[in-house]
Amino acid sequence: MAISFSRTPEGDVISDHHLIAQVLGEALPYIDFLKGKTLVIKLGGSTLEHQRAVLQDIIWLRALGAYPVLVHGGGPYINEWLTKLNLPTRFVNGLRVTDAATLEVVRMVLLGQVNQGLVLMASQMGGKAIGLSGTDGGMVRAHMIDERLGFVGEVDSVDPTPVEALLKDGYIPIVAPLSEGPDGTCLNINADLVAAHLAGALNAEKLIFLSNVSGICGSDGNLISELRESEARKLIDDGVIHGGMIPKVTACLDALVAVPRVHIVDGRDSHVLLRELFTDKGAGTMIIR
Ligand SMILES: Nc1ncnc2c1ncn2[C@@H]1O[C@H](COP(=O)(O)OP(=O)(O)O)[C@@H](O)[C@H]1O
Numbered sequence: 330m331a332i333s334f335s336r337t338p339e340g341d342v343i344s345d346h347h348l349i350a351q352v353l354g355e356a357l358p359y360i361d362f363l364k365g366k367t368l369v370i371k372l373g374g375s376t377l378e379h380q381r382a383v384l385q386d387i388i389w390l391r392a393l394g395a396y397p398v399l400v401h402g403g404g405p406y407i408n409e410w411l412t413k414l415n416l417p418t419r420f421v422n423g424l425r426v427t428d429a430a431t432l433e434v435v436r437m438v439l440l441g442q443v444n445q446g447l448v449l450m451a452s453q454m455g456g457k458a459i460g461l462s463g464t465d466g467g468m469v470r471a472h473m474i475d476e477r478l479g480f481v482g483e484v485d486s487v488d489p490t491p492v493e494a495l496l497k498d499g500y501i502p503i504v505a506p507l508s509e510g511p512d513g514t515c516l517n518i519n520a521d522l523v524a525a526h527l528a529g530a531l532n533a534e535k536l537i538f539l540s541n542v543s544g545i546c547g548s549d550g551n552l553i554s555e556l557r558e559s560e561a562r563k564l565i566d567d568g569v570i571h572g573g574m575i576p577k578v579t580a581c582l583d584a585l586v587a588v589p590r591v592h593i594v595d596g597r598d599s600h601v602l603l604r605e606l607f608t609d610k611g612a613g614t615m616i617i618r
C-alpha cells in the first residue's frame with residue numbers, strides 16, 4: 330500500500346499509517362467491551378436506501394465478536410404499495426391504521442420485500458443472516474391496541490429464544506415487525522416498539538435507532554444530544570415530537586428499564602454505527618432516565 334500524507338487541523342503532517350494506528354487505538358477498548366454483548370439495531374423504513382452500509386457495519390460487528398440483531402421497518406415501502414393498489418394511507422400518532430386489506434399489504438411488503446431483500450443483501454456481502462418476524466416461534470405476542478386502529482398490536486410478551494438460538498449458531502437475525510395476535514391473527518406493530526421490547530427481552534447492551542434525522546430536535550430545531558424522560562414527555566405533549574418520532578421515543582423510554590444505552594442516530598451518515606460504537610464521539614440523541 331502506498332503511504333499518503335495529510336495535515337491535521339493544527340497543520341501537522343501525518344501519514345495514513347499514523348491515522349490507522351490512531352483509529353485502532355481509539356477503537357480497541359470499545360471492541361473489547363462489545364465482545365459477547367447483544368446490540369439491537371433498528372433500521373427505519375426512512376433509511377432503508379442506506380441498508381448496504383448498515384449491513385456492512387453489522388457484519389463487521391459480528392466478525393468482531395458482538396451479537397448484533399437487526400429489526401427493520403418499511404413504512405414508506407408500504408405506503409408506496411398502498412398507493413399502487415389504490416388503498417388509503419392513514420397514521421394516528423405515528424401508527425398505521427390497518428384494516429384487513431392494508432394488513433395483507435403490510436405482511437407482503439415487510440416479509441416478502443424488505444426482510445428478504447436485507448437477508449439476500451447480507452448474504453451477498455458475506456454475512457450469515459436469517460430473516461424472521463415476530464410471528465415465528467411465537468416470538469412476539471400482542472393484542473389489538475385500539476379497535477379504531479384496526480389490526481395494530483400492542484406487545485404483551487417477547488420470547489427471545491428464537492433470536493438467541495440464531496445468535497448462538499453464528500447467524501445475524503433480521504426481524505420484521507409483525508406479531509401473533511389472539512386466535513392466530515397477525516397484527517401489525519410499529520418496528521420501534523418491537524425493537525425496544527426485543528432489546529429488553531435480550532438484555533441488550535445497546536439499542537440504536539437509525540432514522541432519517543440527525544436525532545431529536547427541540548422547538549428551536551436544534552439537535553438535542555441528551556434527553557431525559559420528563560423532557561421527552563413534555564416535547565410529545567407540546568407537539569415538538571410528532572408523527573413517527575412518537576413511537577420511537579416511547580419505545581426508547583420503555584426500553585430504558587432494561588437497556589442501559591438507547592440512542593437515535595442518523596442512518597443516512599455512512600457507517601454511523603461504527604462511529605457511535607467505536608469512537609469517543611457519540612452521534613445523535615442519547616435518551617437517559
Ligand atoms: N422533534 C423531532 N425531531 C426529529 N424528528 C422528528 C421530530 N418530530 C417528528 N419527527 C419526524 O420523525 C421522523 C422519523 O420517524 P419515521 O418517519 O417513523 O422514521 P423511521 O422510518 O426511521 O422510523 C423524522 O423524519 C421527522 O420528520
Ligand SMILES: CC(=O)N[C@@H](CCC(=O)OP(=O)(O)O)C(=O)O
Pocket residue numbers: 372373374375401402403404405407423424425435481482506517518519520521573
Ligand atoms: C403499526 C405500524 O405503524 N406499523 C408500521 C410497521 C413498519 C414500521 O414501523 O416502519 P418504519 O420503521 O419505517 O416506521 C407500518 O405499518 O408502517
